[in-house]
Amino acid sequence: MKCRSIAICAMLVAAGCAHSSVVLLPDEDGGHGEIGIQQAEGKSGETVLKDANSRATLAGGQPSIRPLGAKGLKPNEAALLATLPPPAKGFTLYFHEGTTEIAADSVGTLEQIRAEVAKRTGAEVQVTGHTDTVGSSADNDVLSRRRAAEIVNWLTTKGFDRTMMSAVGRGERELKQATADDVSNPANRRVEVLVR
Amino acid sequence: MFSRGTGHLFLVSLAALMSSPAFGEIGRIKSSSGVATVQRGTETLPASTGQELLPGDWLETGKGGRISLTFADNTRFAVGPDSRIALKKFEYDPTTQKGSFVAKVERGSIAVVTGRITKTRCDSPTVSRCGGMQIETPESVIDARGTRFIVTVKR
Numbered sequence: 001m002k003c004r005s006i007a008i009c010a011m012l013v014a015a016g017c018a019h020s021s022v023v024l025l026p027d028e029d030g031g032h033g034e035i036g037i038q039q040a041e042g043k044s045g046e047t048v049l050k051d052a053n054s055r056a057t058l059a060g061g062q063p064s065i066r067p068l069g070a071k072g073l074k075p076n077e078a079a080l081l082a083t084l085p086p087p088a089k090g091f092t093l094y095f096h097e098g099t100t101e102i103a104a105d106s107v108g109t110l111e112q113i114r115a116e117v118a119k120r121t122g123a124e125v126q127v128t129g130h131t132d133t134v135g136s137s138a139d140n141d142v143l144s145r146r147r148a149a150e151i152v153n154w155l156t157t158k159g160f161d162r163t164m165m166s167a168v169g170r171g172e173r174e175l176k177q178a179t180a181d182d183v184s185n186p187a188n189r190r191v192e193v194l195v196r
Numbered sequence: 197m198f199s200r201g202t203g204h205l206f207l208v209s210l211a212a213l214m215s216s217p218a219f220g221e222i223g224r225i226k227s228s229s230g231v232a233t234v235q236r237g238t239e240t241l242p243a244s245t246g247q248e249l250l251p252g253d254w255l256e257t258g259k260g261g262r263i264s265l266t267f268a269d270n271t272r273f274a275v276g277p278d279s280r281i282a283l284k285k286f287e288y289d290p291t292t293q294k295g296s297f298v299a300k301v302e303r304g305s306i307a308v309v310t311g312r313i314t315k316t317r318c319d320s321p322t323v324s325r326c327g328g329m330q331i332e333t334p335e336s337v338i339d340a341r342g343t344r345f346i347v348t349v350k351r
Contacts, residue, residue, distance in 0.1 A: 019348065019350035020333060020334075020335070020348060020349045020350050021347075021348050022338055022345055022346065022347050022348075023345060023346045023348075024344075024345050025344040025345055025346070026344065027342070027343045027344055028309070028344065031343075032342075032343065032344070033310065033314075033340070033341050033342025033343035033344070033345075034341040034342065035338055035339070035340060035341065035345060036338065036339035036341065037336055037337075037338055037339075038336060038337045038339070039335060039336055039337075040332070040333075040334070040335050040336055040337060046339070058333050058335060058336045058338075058347070058349070059333075059334070059335040059336070060335075063336070073346075076276060076277075076305065077305070077307075077346050077348070079276070080274050080276045080305055080306070080307040080346060081274070081307050081346070082274075083227070083262055083264050083274040083307075084264065084272050084273075084274040084307055084309060085226040085227075085264045085265070085266050085272050085274075087270070087272070087309070088266070088270045120226070121226055121227045121245050122224055122225060122226040122227065122245040122246040124224060124266075164246075196266050196270065
């Protein structure tokens with residue numbers, strides 16, 4: 001009797017575990033990654049899931065790999081993909097030399113940023129200011145922070161809460177185009193905005 | 197006069213606090229539906245939009261519950277119904293864009309699009325000490341080298 005109940009339990013466990021799996025999918029922009037699988041006991045080596053649209057088992061011994069086939073994903077898996085948040089989106093705004101004045105051709109980008117923040121639920125905005133190498137690095141740290149603050153302030157005038165935003169200045173540390181010191185460069189006078 | 201001055205100071209420091217994300221924040225909830233909570237120690241918080249997440253938090257959904265969230269390195273998660281998922285470790289340096297992310301799927305399902313953290317590589321064969329992103333399940337450890345995948349744990 002005891003023996004039989006153990007056998008039933010073992011069967012139930014095996015049946016339940018057979019559903020645990022990992023599915024590797026193509027990336028959103030083509031290509032695909034790779035998944036390494038090790039059993040928790042760590043005795044056997046790593047199994048590598050290399051092909052997109054394939055499934056590996058995650059229980060009941062060594063992983064076995066199968067292509068998804070014509071049936072594709074299970075309905076609950078497809079539903080899961082549909083609720084992934086959208087990818088983060090980056091924008092760059094350019095500035096006049098030594099100022100927090102936005103260059104004329106970047107004014108339109110402001111509106112794009114506003115629209116992107118507005119359409120996301122729980123949006124976060126990361127604002128990073130940069131300068132070119134004209135002037136001292138200490139002055140450029142201040143200027144880069146002021147450029148970032150300018151964008152944060154503009155967004156707050158559009159009704160967005162400061163708690164969703166963070167701003168930092170990187171001065172002349174992260175040049176977009178490498179230059180010698182004291183070189184005016186429009187590509188380096190910028191604020192990078194990441195909307196997540 | 198004195199009290200007006202200190203009141204002003206207080207407002208300024210409060211504004212400074214509010215303009216940056218919470219210390220230790222690793223990600224935020226973007227949306228949720230149905231029964232969905234964040235377990236933090238003995239606290240149970242509703243998994244509401246904008247909720248900040250900390251290392252060690254558990255994400256829990258009931259029947260029909262869902263949570264969507266993003267992390268500081270741009271990793272994205274969609275958590276399905278009847279799930280229990282631990283954010284065991286999240287260390288990320290935004291300057292070097294390297295770090296280590298360990299999550300555990302105790303039960304349920306999760307769709308993942310990996311972020312910058314998976315670009316952290318090292319020569320050691322021991323994946324758990326190598327940084328990057330690992331997802332533990334009851335019987336396995338997944339080393340996620342990118343980019344889009346779904347993990348389901350039925351118990």
